[in-house]
Each structure stands twice: as C-alpha cells, then as structure tokens.
Amino acid sequence: MGKKNMSRRGFLGLTAAGAALGxxxxxxxxxxxxxxxxxxKGSDEGSSTYEPGEIAETIDADIVVVGLGMSGLAAAVxxxxxxxxxxxxxxxxxxxxxGIGVEGIFAVGTQLQKEAGIEVTPVEIxxxxxxxxxxxxxxxxxxxxxxxxGDNVEWLIEQGVKFSGMVDDYLGSGIVSCxxxxxxxxxxxxxxxxxxARAEELGVDVRLETSAKQLIMSDGKVAGLFAEDSxxxxxxxxxxxxxxxxxxxxxxxxxxxxxxxxxxxxxYGGTPGHNGDGLKMAFDVGARSFVNNSTxxxxxxxxxxxxxxxxxDTFTSVFCGAGMFGTGGAQLWVNEDGERFICEDFAKxxxxxxxxxxxxxRAMYSVFDRAILEAGLAGDPDxxxxxxxxxxxxxxxxxxxxxxxxxxxxxxxxxxASVDRYNELCEKGADADFGKPAEAMxxxxxxxxxxxxxxxxxxxxxxxxxxxxxxQVVDQNKEPIAGLYAVGTDGCMLYRNIYTINVGxxxxxxxxxxxxxxxxxxxxxxxx
Numbered sequence: 001m002g003k004k005n006m007s008r009r010g011f012l013g014l015t016a017a018g019a020a021l022g023x024x025x026x027x028x029x030x031x032x033x034x035x036x037x038x039x040x041k042g043s044d045e046g047s048s049t050y051e052p053g054e055i056a057e058t059i060d061a062d063i064v065v066v067g068l069g070m071s072g073l074a075a076a077v078x079x080x081x082x083x084x085x086x087x088x089x090x091x092x093x094x095x096x097x098x099g100i101g102v103e104g105i106f107a108v109g110t111q112l113q114k115e116a117g118i119e120v121t122p123v124e125i126x127x128x129x130x131x132x133x134x135x136x137x138x139x140x141x142x143x144x145x146x147x148x149x150g151d152n153v154e155w156l157i158e159q160g161v162k163f164s165g166m167v168d169d170y171l172g173s174g175i176v177s178c179x180x181x182x183x184x185x186x187x188x189x190x191x192x193x194x195x196x197a198r199a200e201e202l203g204v205d206v207r208l209e210t211s212a213k214q215l216i217m218s219d220g221k222v223a224g225l226f227a228e229d230s231x232x233x234x235x236x237x238x239x240x241x242x243x244x245x246x247x248x249x250x251x252x253x254x255x256x257x258x259x260x261x262x263x264x265x266x267x268y269g270g271t272p273g274h275n276g277d278g279l280k281m282a283f284d285v286g287a288r289s290f291v292n293n294s295t296x297x298x299x300x301x302x303x304x305x306x307x308x309x310x311x312x313d314t315f316t317s318v319f320c321g322a323g324m325f326g327t328g329g330a331q332l333w334v335n336e337d338g339e340r341f342i343c344e345d346f347a348k349x350x351x352x353x354x355x356x357x358x359x360x361x362r363a364m365y366s367v368f369d370r371a372i373l374e375a376g377l378a379g380d381p382d383x384x385x386x387x388x389x390x391x392x393x394x395x396x397x398x399x400x401x402x403x404x405x406x407x408x409x410x411x412x413x414x415x416x417a418s419v420d421r422y423n424e425l426c427e428k429g430a431d432a433d434f435g436k437p438a439e440a441m442x443x444x445x446x447x448x449x450x451x452x453x454x455x456x457x458x459x460x461x462x463x464x465x466x467x468x469x470x471x472q473v474v475d476q477n478k479e480p481i482a483g484l485y486a487v488g489t490d491g492c493m494l495y496r497n498i499y500t501i502n503v504g505x506x507x508x509x510x511x512x513x514x515x516x517x518x519x520x521x522x523x524x525x526x527x528x
Contacts, residue, residue, distance in 0.1 A: 050214045052226045056233035061087040061205070063241045063522050064225060066212045066278060069097030070187065070508060071488025072245030073195040074515030077159055079243075080202035082523040087237055088199060089210040089227055091273045095196045097247050098270040098460055100188035104163075104170075104181040105512060106505035109150030116167050118177045122146045125176060125503050129494070136496045141469050145494070145506075145513050152512050153180055160194040170504025179504040210235070215242060215281050215484070222483030225281075241483045241522035244473075245515065246278030248461035248489040249291070255279065255464070258291055260359035265455045267304050278490050279464045285484070286475045287465050294463035295495045297507075298355040300364070302452040303394045328354070330375065330442040331368040332422045333454075335361040338405065338414030340422060343434040352499045355456045364454040365408065367401075367419065371446040387450075394453035404451035419444055460489055462499060462507060467491040471518040483525065485518035487511070 062084040065076045073095060076088040107113075108120050126142050157163065162183035170179040182190025200206060209230035216224045216236075224238040247270075249255040253263045255276045283289060328344030335341050341361065347354040358364055368376075377383045388397070396407040401419050405412035425431050426443040465473055465486040472480035473491070485491070488511040499507060 050226070052214070052236070053232075053234040055236045056229075057235050059087055059205070059235060059237045061085045061224075061237060061239040062526055063087075063243060063519070064089065064212075064237050064239045065204075065243045065245060066225070067091075067097065067245035067247055067488075067490075068095040068196070068199075068206065069245060069247055069488065069511075070099035070102065070191070071490075071511035071515040072097075072243070073192070073199060074512045075243045075245060075485075075487055075519045076199045076204045076515075077195055077202065078516045078519035079522065080199060080204050082519060084519075084523055084526065085205075086199075086203075087205045087207065087239070089207045089212060089237075091209065091211040092271070093209050095206075095208075096188060096192035096271075098274070099508075099511070100186070100192060100271070102182075102187040102191070102508050103185050104179050104505055104508070105153065105156075106178050106503060106509035107149040107153040107180050108146055108178055110153045110167075110180065112153070112163065112165060112167050112180060113150075113177070115165075116177075118167055120176050120178055125178075128175060128502060129500060129506075132500045132502070138469065138493060141493055144469065145510060148513055148516075149178075149509050152509065152516065155516070156191075156195075156512065159198045162190040162194060164190070174504040175502050207235075212246075212277065212281060215285050217285055220482065222481070240526055241485065243471075243485040243487055243515070243518045243522065244278040244282060244465065244490045245486075245488045246276075246490055247274045248294075249276030249279055249464055250274045250296075250458050250461050252276035252279075255291055255461075256458075259294060259296075259461070260292075261456065261458075262358065262362060265358060265363065267301065267455050267457045269457050270459045274460065276464070278486070282465045282473050282484065282486060285481065287473045287481065287484070287486075288476050288478065290463050290466040290491075290493070293496050294461055294492075295352075295497055295499045296355070296461050297352065297459040297499065299351075299457045300354050300358070300454040301457040302366075302454065304455065328366075330372050330440055331366045332419065332444060333357075334365050334367060334410070334415060334418050336363040336410065338410045338412075338418055340418045340433065343431065343436040345436060345440045350498070350501060352501050355458075356498065358454070358456050363408075365410070366452045366454055367404065367415075367444060368450050369444045369446045370448055370450075372442055372444065373450060375442075394455065396451045397448050398451075399447050399449070401449055404449055408451060408453060462489045462495060463492040464489075465491045467493055470521040471514045472521065483522070485522060487514035487518045 063079045063086050065072050065088045068088050068090040076086050079086045108122050125146055129142055130139050164181045164183050166181045167177055168179055169177045184190055210227050212225050212227050214226045222242050225242055227235045250270055251268055251274045257263055328347060331344055333342055333344050342357055396404050398404050401416050402412045405415040423443045426441040429438045431441055467486050468474055468480055471485045471487050471491060473484040473486050474480055492510050494510055
C-alpha cells in the first residue's frame with residue numbers, strides 16, 4: 001500500500017455502502033526488542049535488560065524527539081523554532097510514518113475557513129465529544145486543543161506546509177466543516193516533505209535508521225537515552241527532555257492482546273516499525289499505561305489483506321473491505337459459536353466502531369446469500385466474477401448453511417438455528433432480538449450462500465501512555481515524570497475506547513497540537 005503513497009481514503013475503498021473514515025497520522029518507531037521490566041525512576045541506567053554496547057558517539061542536546069512522523073516533526077520544528085538544540089531520531093529510512101496517508105487536519109477559526117464563509121462554534125464540538133465519551137475524557141484538554149487548532153494551522157503554513165484550500169466536513173461524515181485538506185489531499189505531498197525540510201533548515205540533527213533503546217534517568221528526571229544506528233553502533237544522547245512520538249503499538253502482539261484483540265485475526269496495514277517500543281521505554285521508567293483505554297483505526301476485511309491491497313484500484317476493497325462487511329448492513333453476523341450477537345448495522349453512524357465486537361469474540365463471521373451479495377456490490381459484474389472465481393481463503397460459497405459451518409468449523413446446528421431465527425425476524429419485519437431497522441432486515445434465502453470470516457485490518461493504535469494536559473508522561477500516581485513527554489498516537493488522551501470521528505481530523509490535529517505543546521513545555525522546563 002505504501003508503494004503508491006495511497007491516501008487512507010483510497011486504500012480503504014470507501015463506498016456508498018460504507019461510511020467516511022476519520023484520519024490520524026503515525027510516526028516511526030524502533031524494531032521490537034525483548035520484554036523489559038519496570039525500574040525505579042531514580043535509576044541512571046533505565047531498563048535492566050538492555051545492555052548498551054561501547055558508546056560510539058555521545059551527543060549533547062536539549063531535546064530528543066523519538067519518531068519523525070506527524071507529531072514528531074511538529075515537535076522537532078517547534079522546539080527548533082524555540083532555539084533549543086534538537087536531535088530527531090527515526091527508526092526507518094524516511095520521515096512521515098503512517099502519516100503519509102493522512103489527508104488533512106482539524107482546525108477552528110482559520111483564515112481558510114473565514115475565506116470559505118465557514119463559522120463554527122467550538123462549544124458544539126466539545127459538548128459532542130464529551131457526551132460521546134460519557135464524560136470520561138478531559139474536557140479541559142479538548143477545550144485547549146480546539147482553541148489552539150486555528151493557530152496550529154496558521155503555524156504550519158508559516159513552516160511551509162501546503163494546503164489545498166478546501167475545508168469541509170470530511171466527505172460528509174462530520175457534524176462541522178473543520179477538515180483542512182493538504183495539498184494533493186495527502187500529507188506525503190502537503191506536510192511531510194515541507195516539515196522535514198523545515199526541521200533541517202532550523203538545524204535539527206535528523207538521524208534516520210536510528211532506534212531509541214532505553215531512557216536514561218537521573219534523580220527521577222530524564223537525562224537522555226541510548227540509541228542504535230543501522231550499523232549497530234550505540235549512541236548516547238544526553239538531553240534533559242525526551243519527546244516520544246513513536247506511533248503506537250499496532251505491531252506489538254503482547255500489547256495488542258492486552259488491549260483485547262485476537263492477534264490471529266489482525267492484519268497490519270500501516271507502515272513498518274510500530275512495535276510499541278516508545279511505550280515500553282516509558283513503562284520501564286514508571287509511566288502509567290493507557291493501553292486498556294486506548295482506541296484505534298481499524299476495519300473489518302475478508303481474508304488476510306493481499307487481495308485487498310493489490311486489487312484496491314479495481315475496487316476489490318468494496319468486497320473485501322469495509323464497504324461490504326465493515327458496517328454490517330443487511331448481512332447476518334455470528335460468532336465462533338454460530339450465534340448472532342449484534343444489530344449488524346451498529347456502525348452506520350460511526351465507521352470506527354465496526355471492529356469493536358472483535359474484542360469480545362474469538363472470531364466473527366458475516367453470513368449472506370446471493371441476493372445480498374449482488375445488492376452489496378451494486379451488481380458490479382467484475383466484482384461478482386471475482387467472488388465466484390478467485391475468492392479469499394476466508395470466504396466460503398456453498399449450497400447449504402451446513403457446508404458453510406463445516407468449512408469454518410462452526411457448529412452446524414447452531415448456525416442453522418441463527419439463520420432460521422434471522423429469517424423469521426425478517427419475515428415479521430421487526431428484529432425482536434437486537435433491534436435492527438426493518439429496512440436492513442433481508443432474509444438469507446437465495447442460494448448460493450456465503451460466509452466470510454472477518455479479520456481486522458489494523459492501521460494504528462491511538463494512545464497508550466498516560467499523559468497530563470501538557471503532554472507530560474505521568475507515573476502510577478498521575479504525577480509527571482520530569483522531562484518525559486509522549487505525543488501523537490503514543491500519548492493521545494482525547495478519546496476513550498473509540499475514535500468518535502464525528503469531527504474529522506481531530507486525531508491528526510492532536511498530533512500537531514501535542515507535538516507543539518510538548519516542545520513548548522519542554523522549553524520552559526529547560527529554563528527552570
């Protein structure tokens with residue numbers, strides 16, 4: 001997917017059957033390492049399991065930024081603008097991370113909005129987000145973020161970031177028109193190259209293919225970190241502040257399973273290097289985990305993603321991806337026991353909800369018949385031919401429900417009972433079991449029958465390290481760890497459990513805002 005720099009909108013294959021997807025950028029992280037145990041904040045060595053080799057280079061800096069994706073670039077550029085000596089390390093061979101597919105950013109009160117005659121009342125956004133999060137999120141953080149968002153966009157423009165000039169509600173999915181599109185409708189054109197160039201212009205010491213390995217602590221305060229370059233040389237970077245911007249833990253099996261996912265069903269779709277090492281480094285020095293409250297960007301797909309990727313331009317994703325399966329709709333969903341468990345159109349108003357049930361069940365399956373398939377694919381002859389002749393391994397086509405059950409090892413009697421019950425409710429025109437709207441109740445009665453295993457096409461985690469309103473990492477008592485910050489998707493605290501997406505681009509807005517916030521707070525900390 002990355003080979004075409006395709007936007008998130010493009011490679012998810014949004015269709016009329018689906019809903020618009022919110023955006024969020026990621027940053028690079030270092031390769032997975034061994035499991036570390038927490039150490040006392042007073043330790044000068046950090047994790048007891050990492051043994052740094054002979055120090056090949058010692059670097060003195062004010063601030064180290066770990067990961068140069070959307071948030072890391074914002075942090076590095078802001079810190080350099082503040083006059084601080086900045087080292088930016090990135091484990092991969094390029095900047096941008098998963099942020100290359102981000103289309104734009106949320107903001108209120110920009111000149112672009114004013115020119116378009118768009119007026120937005122910030123309190124409407126704050127109230128909506130707080131209510132949908134059941135008041136668990138920090139309203140003060142939302143307030144501060146939203147009121148800074150306009151300035152963030154103006155600041156980005158000053159740094160050289162290019163916008164297309166279009167401001168809307170993100171493909172009709174939002175409640176307000178606050179989504180500012182990058183030039184070329186993607187960050188790989190409008191944001192990443194310009195912010196990278198700006199960082200270098202300001203003197204940021206950019207180290208690509210360099211992986212952070214361990215924080216160095218002194219008297220309970222950050223004193224720098226150890227890193228390794230692509231040749232295996234150990235670097236010691238002395239700094240009073242470290243900003244973690246490593247992009248989350250989507251490729252870390254242990255943390256993903258801790259969050260509740262079935263690892264066997266996960267198909268990772270982001271850029272490489274999001275192994276949770278930034279989180280582990282923070283946890284090693286006593287940081288409080290936010291993993292179990294974190295959210296994510298994920299869709300349901302049929303199969304393991306190969307067809308979904310290489311046939312994206314021919315709209316195979318309509319079948320294998322969210323358009324056909326993710327938001328449920330007319331299909332019947334059953335779990336590993338062959339039992340129906342949900343109102344299948346539950347995600348119609350929030351696209352991001354479609355994968356949530358996967359954390360409750362060992363496996364999820366979509367069951368439908370030929371009539372439902374043809375309706376879902378809008379009668380597309382090419383797609384129907386593909387399904388008939390080149391199906392995914394996780395898709396079964398059969399003449400009977402019993403054959404479907406046998407293919408997936410599901411109890412045949414239970415599956416047949418679920419189909420019979422569903423058809424009975426369809427005939428009555430009322431879903432007495434889960435309340436699905438009558439117009440979405442379509443009987444499964446026209447052979448051939450189909451059953452598709454739903455895997456989770458996972459792009460990113462959002463949040464993982466608990467932080468305060470200044471992006472400072474906090475300890476188990478929710479007290480800040482001096483000099484340690486987590487930004488972007490490492491430390492996002494705007495959401496709990498689900499990305500609400502009713503206001504498009506807030507996650508990427510947080511990437512920039514948290515990066516700037518951390519850099520500015522660190523600048524004050526250095527002067528104290």
